Amino acid sequence: MYSVMVIDDSPFIVDVFVTMLERGGYRAIAAYSGEEGLEILKTMTPDLILLDIMMEPMDGWETLENIKINPATREIPVLMLTAKQLTPDEAEGYGSYIEDYILKPITHRELYEAIERVLQRREVIRNDVERAQQVGLDRHLVDEYARLAKGVDVNTRLLRILETTYNIKDSKASEKISLAIKNMENSIRFQEGRLKQIKEDIEALQQKQIQ
Structure with missing residues (x-):
């Protein structure tokens, strides 16, 4: 339990x-x-x-x-x-610390799904880290992989919340908020690219062990 x-x-x-x-x-x-x-x-x-x-x-x-x-x-x-409501400054300042940002009120089902999503993601990352360690991936890369695997997921969810809260196509949205959201989009794309590189390194090491 x-x-x-x-x-x-x-x-x-x-x-x-x-x-x-x-x-x-x-x-x-x-x-x-x-x-x-x-x-x-x-x-x-x-x-x-x-x-x-x-x-x-x-x-x-x-x-x-x-x-x-x-x-x-x-x-x-x-x-x-x-x-x-989440602000861009909070998303940037605390995004690496949290697993999710859930707005109240929330239903029983939404709460359970949020909790299970976090626990399952942690288990998947833990298994991936063990696999990376077994194939001999550099320790620093293993740590970076774990950080990115969580970060991409969390930041993507935070970005969706910001996009829902602040309609950047609306003229009322401030230039600062629009810029913060675009910067967050660019950061996620960079993280996704780096994560893909590390995954390819893991796959290459696995193939080398098989051969």
Whole structure:
């Protein structure tokens, strides 16, 4: 059974998501503030964290940074679960830290699908990394592959959210937002190209071993 921590400063919201998680077969862990969440993480390691952004006094982004700078917790997948619209600056600044950005309200099915998508992606990347290590791929390339495999998926999802939130064809969309979205598109294309190169290196090493 996977364990999922919910961090939100609204007791009502926490209780709602704890009920949803338990109904879906997950073991739920409740934290009613960023500070409490970090304190709980000193004694247990959940498989995944659902983290709200608009909290006080420590908001979700600050909580996220604390999770990710700690070697003991930085590998825990974090899904931002919030009613706050994503901004281009947040997508650029925190995209490498998070696994997904989910807008509330959310249905049971959408929540379960989001969690399973993250857990399955982590498993696929873990298996790919093991395969890359077995064929003798350079350690730095293995690390880069793992980072890119996750990054392309997450950033593509964040880009879709931004495109939905800010219609860049609309004259009301600011030039800064339009430029940020286009830069993100270019960054994803570069990451996809690099990821393809590393995959080809892995395939070439496999073929060499077979021969």
